[in-house]
Amino acid sequence: MKKVEFKSKGYELISSVAKAMGNPHRLELLELLANGPKNVEELRREARMTLTNTSNHLQILKQLKLVKARRQFTSIYYRLADETIISLLKALHITAFRQxxxxxxxxxxxxxxxxxxxxxxxxxxxxxxxxxxxxxxxxxxxxxxxxxxxxxxxxxxxxxxxxxxxxxxxxxxxxxxxxxxxxxxxxxxxxxxxxxxxxxxxxxxxx
Amino acid sequence: MKKVEFKSKGYELISSVAKAMGNPHRLELLELLANGPKNVEELRREARMTLTNTSNHLQILKQLKLVKARRQFTSIYYRLADETIISLLKALHITAFRQxxxxxxxxxxxxxxxxxxxxxxxxxxxxxxxxxxxxxxxxxxxxxxxxxxxxxxxxxxxxxxxxxxxxxxxxxxxxxxxxxxxxxxxxxxxxxxxxxxxxxxxxxxxx
DNA sequence: TTTTTATTCCAGTATTCCATGGAATACTGG
DNA sequence: CCAGTATTCCATGGAATACTGGAATAAAAA
Structure with a gap:
């Protein structure tokens, strides 16, 4: 792998995490999950989104390994995949507030x-x-x-x-x-x- | 302002900072500037982008107050607007790496x-x-x-x-x-x- | 004042993203 | 096996984003 390709791919991947937070709905979903696991209907209700849209955004977050899903009886519960995501959300708030x-x-x-x-x-x-x-x-x-x-x-x-x-x-x-x-x-x-x-x-x- | 409008606007604004980092070129520009101020030509060269594209992205970052510009003789030098942006970039790397x-x-x-x-x-x-x-x-x-x-x-x-x-x-x-x-x-x-x-x-x- | 240099802006094109409605799927419960 | 519930997937249209080439602008230098 050439150096230029390596760098390109690296930035593509890292920026994809930022891009995930770049949609206000997904950002809100992540912050709701920072406060504890929730199922799709709970997330839909708190974020006031349609069910389809809520699920669509959760799939994107899941694909990027930012959230994990687990079925409990008839409901799918989502939670943050790692605690560093909370640090990232905090850092984002701090910068947004200052700037x-x-x-x-x-x-x-x-x-x-x-x-x-x-x-x-x-x-x-x-x-x-x-x-x-x-x-x-x-x-x-x-x-x-x-x-x-x-x-x-x-x-x-x-x-x-x-x-x-x-x-x-x-x-x-x-x-x-x-x-x-x-x-x-x-x-x-x-x-x-x-x-x-x-x-x-x-x-x-x-x- | 209604609560729903307040929340919407808030997430719109905060997510715009994440969106700024959501493009690999802009992310790279931010990281280059984390290592010290640089002019447009230096940024263009290090990031291997066209001059127009480099300038376009810098305008977006400037508009979001993530970078500041200052002319020194014939060159425009850019620098990060605040040190918290370095913390944000680090947090983004940490999460991207883990996930x-x-x-x-x-x-x-x-x-x-x-x-x-x-x-x-x-x-x-x-x-x-x-x-x-x-x-x-x-x-x-x-x-x-x-x-x-x-x-x-x-x-x-x-x-x-x-x-x-x-x-x-x-x-x-x-x-x-x-x-x-x-x-x-x-x-x-x-x-x-x-x-x-x-x-x-x-x-x-x-x- | 004119020329040069560096940078930004504009309009067009291509691509990606987003939200939607409805269909499909994946379960649980009977 | 069937019905019900919860959730995901698909295709679509429209909005947003990204890049480009060339023109325009903003200075500094001559």
């Missing part, structure tokens, strides 16, 4: 419109706040921020009473583009709690 | 065909080897591996005499797909030295 003013602006504007303040927990005494994971319980079990408790966003109504009104509630969900924590923060503040959203990007490990 | 058997196979086969052995310097006593940077001097000055000396690959002939035949020569260049170190290792071994290629992925910081 794209429009992205920063879009998120800042949305958070402001929603009235969601943010907190950096490293700056807070541990006794002053509660870290609240508002993702579905199965994702919490799969991996969560150390010290976090779990109240799935759709169970907040009945579980809110568990929370200490004397402490700041710092909520997080699946990442910067996930709005579950925004909803929860809004509901908690309306109920007389002091709640904000976690400032750091959180992306979980796979099993 | 794509074909990539590993392609590189392994090329290195074997070239007869290039590899060494992990962490496993060697510091007194037993010389770390040799074979990139152009301007790239060495821009940033290099700690403890490395520089002999640009095209000056090996007259500079080889500086090297200690009693030590193992561990050469590196711009990364896994760069073949400068393979050439140098081959020439050194033919001249009676003991030379190998550095095993780790090396990607340099920008200024």
């Amino acid at each position: 794209l003013v429009e992205l920063k602006h879009t998120i800042g504007q949305f958070r402001q419109q929603y009235g969601t303040d943010r907190a950096v927990i490293a700056e807070l005494p541990a006794t002053d706040y509660i870290l609240l994971d508002v993702r579905p319980a199965v994702e919490y079990r799969h991996g969560h921020h150390r010290g976090a408790i779990n109240i799935p966003h759709n169970q907040l109504g009945k579980s809110m009473v568990q929370l200490d009104k004397g402490k700041l509630i710092v909520a997080y969900c699946r990442g910067e583009l996930c709005t579950l924590a925004d909803e929860v923060v809004q509901q908690l503040n309306a109920a007389g709690f002091r709640a904000v959203r976690l400032a750091e990007v959180v992306m979980m490990k796979s099993a | 794509l058997v074909e990539l590993k196979h392609t590189i392994g086969q090329f290195r074997q065909q070239y007869g290039t052995d590899r060494a992990v310097i962490a496993e060697l006593p510091a007194t037993d080897y010389i770390l040799l940077d074979v990139r152009p001097a301007v790239e060495y000055r821009h940033g290099h591996h700690r403890g490395a000396i520089n002999i640009p690959h095209n000056q090996l002939g007259k500079s080889m005499v500086q090297l200690d035949k009693g030590k193992l020569i561990v050469a590196y260049c711009r990364g896994e797909l760069c073949t400068l170190a393979d050439e140098v290792v081959q020439q050194l071994n033919a001249a009676g030295f003991r030379a190998v290629r550095l095993a780790e992925v090396v990607m340099m910081k920008s200024a």
Whole structure:
């Protein structure tokens, strides 16, 4: 193999991984899976895509060995093929955030419109706040921020009473583009709690 | 802005950064710039692309704020816009390497065909080897591996005499797909030295 | 001011990618 | 074996991307 051919083929292959993340739907699917395995219907629902399209994109990701599939009874469950993919997704977010003013602006504007303040927990005494994971319980079990408790966003109504009104509630969900924590923060503040959203990007490990 | 619109726009923007790396030519341009600023003609030559195509891709990268341009006399010099891009490129390589058997196979086969052995310097006593940077001097000055000396690959002939035949020569260049170190290792071994290629992925910081 | 050099832009062509609807397939359960 | 459910595959049309040659532009140099 000539040097030029070697280099060409190498870049072709490496760039194909980047290309996989270059479609917004596939990127979202990867990030949903970073938070834990899901079946096709769950992914379809969370990403608000058609079933055919969801499956099409999953085949592309599978072909590139970024995800793995496993049948459990009548459902096919997908999961990330390797934990380095989480590091890659994080690095992509970090660069996109630093370089794209429009992205920063879009998120800042949305958070402001929603009235969601943010907190950096490293700056807070541990006794002053509660870290609240508002993702579905199965994702919490799969991996969560150390010290976090779990109240799935759709169970907040009945579980809110568990929370200490004397402490700041710092909520997080699946990442910067996930709005579950925004909803929860809004509901908690309306109920007389002091709640904000976690400032750091959180992306979980796979099993 | 509705939540669904917010999420859509967010993924559109973030995936555009991945899409930028999704073309093998643009990926190569980014990696060349990770090793130091270069003008359009230098990039064209190293990447073996047409001038028009090189410039086209640089415009795309500039638009996404991944690179910055600056005129110096009659030449336009490009450089990476931020150091996080190097981390992103590294993360992409790591994932591609772990997931794509074909990539590993392609590189392994090329290195074997070239007869290039590899060494992990962490496993060697510091007194037993010389770390040799074979990139152009301007790239060495821009940033290099700690403890490395520089002999640009095209000056090996007259500079080889500086090297200690009693030590193992561990050469590196711009990364896994760069073949400068393979050439140098081959020439050194033919001249009676003991030379190998550095095993780790090396990607340099920008200024 | 004119010429030269380096680079970018434009329009056309070819190729690749994406989403869709419907058909096909791969299972499980009875 | 059949029915039901979940998922994948196929062919299509349209959108997006990539590359090219030549023109245009933006400087520096004479």
